[in-house]
Amino acid sequence: MDAAPDRVAQIQAAWRRERPDIDPFPQGVIGRLHRIGLLLDARLDQVYASFGLSSAEFDILATLRRAGAPYQRRAGELADHTMVTSGGLTKRVDRLIARGLVERRPEASDARGRLIGLTDAGLALIDDAFTAHMAGEHRIIAELGPDADILEPILRRWLGILEPASD
DSSP: OOOOOHHHHHHHHHHHHHOTTSSHHIIIIHHHHHHHHHHHHHHHHHHHHHHTTHHHHHHHHHHHTTOOOOOOOOOEHHHSSSOOOOOHHHHHHHHHTTSSSSEEEEEEEEEEEEEEEOOOOHHHHHHHHHHHHHHHHHHHHHHHHHHHHHHHHHHHHHHHHHHHOOO
């Protein structure tokens, strides 16, 4: 029992009608992944917003938390480990500083260098937000049932093909 045609299937049917010489099969995979990504972002953004965070701010706090105690990184490292550009990073860090969630600290090995680190309030917030984030992701994945076990290794392989190796 198949579901009713989704928007991607409708687009593919139109292309099959208009350009029968081109197989729109890839749209079925890539188009759906793109739409799924947008819908997942919207769901995840709701969780972040419930903690007063944007997705980029969550990413910054989570990156600092994953660094382990004392929960700090150089700005360049922070940009490398997040999905935030270095230009956007300063503005977001400044907002997080204003909220008392992170602070700039002097670097012990370089008096001119600065580290960005979580405050106690930032640590408490990201721990709560990450707990809610993971609960939300578990709910989303549970919607797939046992198919989630099949999907993860396929996506890992595909990402390995598409994404350049990281350091």
